[in-house]
Amino acid sequence: MYEFFHDPIYFLTMIGTVVFALSGAMAAARKELDIFGFIIVGLAPAVGGGTVRDLLLNAEKVFWIEDLNFLYVVIVVAVIAFFQVHRLEGKRYTLLMWADAFGLALFTIMGTQIAMTYDIHPVMVVVMGMITGTFGGMVRDIICNEVPFLLQKEIYALAAIVGSCAYLFFLHLGLDEQGAMVISVAATFIVRGLAIVFGWSLPPYKAGGSPT
Amino acid sequence: MYEFFHDPIYFLTMIGTVVFALSGAMAAARKELDIFGFIIVGLAPAVGGGTVRDLLLNAEKVFWIEDLNFLYVVIVVAVIAFFQVHRLEGKRYTLLMWADAFGLALFTIMGTQIAMTYDIHPVMVVVMGMITGTFGGMVRDIICNEVPFLLQKEIYALAAIVGSCAYLFFLHLGLDEQGAMVISVAATFIVRGLAIVFGWSLPPYKAGGSPT
Amino acid sequence: MYEFFHDPIYFLTMIGTVVFALSGAMAAARKELDIFGFIIVGLAPAVGGGTVRDLLLNAEKVFWIEDLNFLYVVIVVAVIAFFQVHRLEGKRYTLLMWADAFGLALFTIMGTQIAMTYDIHPVMVVVMGMITGTFGGMVRDIICNEVPFLLQKEIYALAAIVGSCAYLFFLHLGLDEQGAMVISVAATFIVRGLAIVFGWSLPPYKAGGSPT
Numbered sequence: 001m002y003e004f005f006h007d008p009i010y011f012l013t014m015i016g017t018v019v020f021a022l023s024g025a026m027a028a029a030r031k032e033l034d035i036f037g038f039i040i041v042g043l044a045p046a047v048g049g050g051t052v053r054d055l056l057l058n059a060e061k062v063f064w065i066e067d068l069n070f071l072y073v074v075i076v077v078a079v080i081a082f083f084q085v086h087r088l089e090g091k092r093y094t095l096l097m098w099a100d101a102f103g104l105a106l107f108t109i110m111g112t113q114i115a116m117t118y119d120i121h122p123v124m125v126v127v128m129g130m131i132t133g134t135f136g137g138m139v140r141d142i143i144c145n146e147v148p149f150l151l152q153k154e155i156y157a158l159a160a161i162v163g164s165c166a167y168l169f170f171l172h173l174g175l176d177e178q179g180a181m182v183i184s185v186a187a188t189f190i191v192r193g194l195a196i197v198f199g200w201s202l203p204p205y206k207a208g209g210s211p212t
Numbered sequence: 213m214y215e216f217f218h219d220p221i222y223f224l225t226m227i228g229t230v231v232f233a234l235s236g237a238m239a240a241a242r243k244e245l246d247i248f249g250f251i252i253v254g255l256a257p258a259v260g261g262g263t264v265r266d267l268l269l270n271a272e273k274v275f276w277i278e279d280l281n282f283l284y285v286v287i288v289v290a291v292i293a294f295f296q297v298h299r300l301e302g303k304r305y306t307l308l309m310w311a312d313a314f315g316l317a318l319f320t321i322m323g324t325q326i327a328m329t330y331d332i333h334p335v336m337v338v339v340m341g342m343i344t345g346t347f348g349g350m351v352r353d354i355i356c357n358e359v360p361f362l363l364q365k366e367i368y369a370l371a372a373i374v375g376s377c378a379y380l381f382f383l384h385l386g387l388d389e390q391g392a393m394v395i396s397v398a399a400t401f402i403v404r405g406l407a408i409v410f411g412w413s414l415p416p417y418k419a420g421g422s423p424t
Numbered sequence: 425m426y427e428f429f430h431d432p433i434y435f436l437t438m439i440g441t442v443v444f445a446l447s448g449a450m451a452a453a454r455k456e457l458d459i460f461g462f463i464i465v466g467l468a469p470a471v472g473g474g475t476v477r478d479l480l481l482n483a484e485k486v487f488w489i490e491d492l493n494f495l496y497v498v499i500v501v502a503v504i505a506f507f508q509v510h511r512l513e514g515k516r517y518t519l520l521m522w523a524d525a526f527g528l529a530l531f532t533i534m535g536t537q538i539a540m541t542y543d544i545h546p547v548m549v550v551v552m553g554m555i556t557g558t559f560g561g562m563v564r565d566i567i568c569n570e571v572p573f574l575l576q577k578e579i580y581a582l583a584a585i586v587g588s589c590a591y592l593f594f595l596h597l598g599l600d601e602q603g604a605m606v607i608s609v610a611a612t613f614i615v616r617g618l619a620i621v622f623g624w625s626l627p628p629y630k631a632g633g634s635p636t
Contacts, residue, residue, distance in 0.1 A: 028417065029417050032416045032417050032418065033416060033417060034413065034414035034415065034416050034417070035414055035415075036368075036369040036370060036414065037416075038417070040369070051268070055267055058270075059270070060270065061270060062268050062269075062270070065268060065269065065332060065336055066332070068333055068335055068336065071335070071336075071339065082417055085417070086418075142354060143350070143354065145354075145357065145358065
């Protein structure tokens, strides 16, 4: 069992699931899918990152197979979104960006915690944290036949890497798990949030000239 | 070993493999691929759903690795389709729809049976049945760079869920495996078939208004 | 541990990783991604084929999780490519084709060797060799939202199949692993190289007429 199956952390995990399921539902709305499309495209970001992590680490069981709450939460979110998401037109995108940033922060640090229970190098722990936080959204975009958001301009993967490193760093300094988690979730959220507010991005490659 | 490795059921599995491999070959024909393209895009729907199921359930071995007949059947179908599929122009789409409906019905119920051999919740058994029946086609469409058919308007995933639930329901009523299988394969086929005949679909989400 | 973790062969594996990471970086340059995009799209071909093989064969651990050098090599290649790839404009494509042919040859034979350590049928060993050599590029193209190169006109999968069969054949004749490897890597490279030089391709399916 994962360490985060105590109440407050479990609650946060479900918040992250809600938020990412919502991001999938938004993508489904853009594609004008039916209610099953909303559920399936909602599942992709909500459980996709953790599924890739569990498969790569050869976990005993993929996490959402043994805990049905993830499925139920996604279904509820997808159904509500299907009927109510039109009310958000206009401010939808802004709300989503911030909710998504929060989901990214939560899932990255939880993925990092789970990866630490395996016998792998700390660098690979960070990679697995990043995969948990970001790959669900990539699967969502691949299913919807779009170039993944993860690969677009704005700082995204970097925020996950910063957060995951922060978690390991503060544990190393002697902080307990709860303390390190709060700080590193905040760090991920702040880096991503600053990127949203100030439009921070890494320079893209430009054909025909040095990108620097 | 799977329960369905007795003759009549094994035969049905191979029929389902033929039909789904054909659906991949049709997609390959649209993209004007070469004969290897036909085989690879034929493999995707024929073994893709079961592969995802086996990976998610952490099966000992992915089913088509240990039984080469799946590969051979796909190769034979792909080669025949490459040389003969042009004869079907016109009625091709109609034939394919019905063959695909039959493949969906068979694979969903067989996936349900295999999922029952694992220690998972009945709801997850239904999810695994649906994944077995529908994800192969999704992988096919992703490879061909199209929005998956599974996500389009017509009733598809719902037919798989109805069939998978019917199988569990009739087993629960005390029917033997064969009886429950016949009824639930028929149920899946009929729901999907009615959707084809009458153009049944679930309402899609419409931007700017309630979808109901 | 894989047999190829002796120095000369390990060196060749890393050359293959460099070459495939470079192919990913070229794709990232086309899409004008940032430096993380270069790394992620570089990882896809460099480790994608072997990852699919390890997942399908239910390996103890996915190979690049336990050996960080693969990740480091990809990062170094992606960073260098990000800043220097514009110098290759013009001859970039030619260079890439030949480097990619070399990577295809190396990875196919190494994948074949690894597959032989599992208890599977020789035909499936060849399939796993082909998957190791070719699926990484397919994942790269799917992520970049393009119809996979593997499915395009030119001979590609066939070269991998020829090379993998050659390896098994020469082992069967009594050659030692090193000798069989040199011959079969060369065979793969030559078949692919001839296809590049002479524009060899298998006939594609043409709508409305027999493809022969």
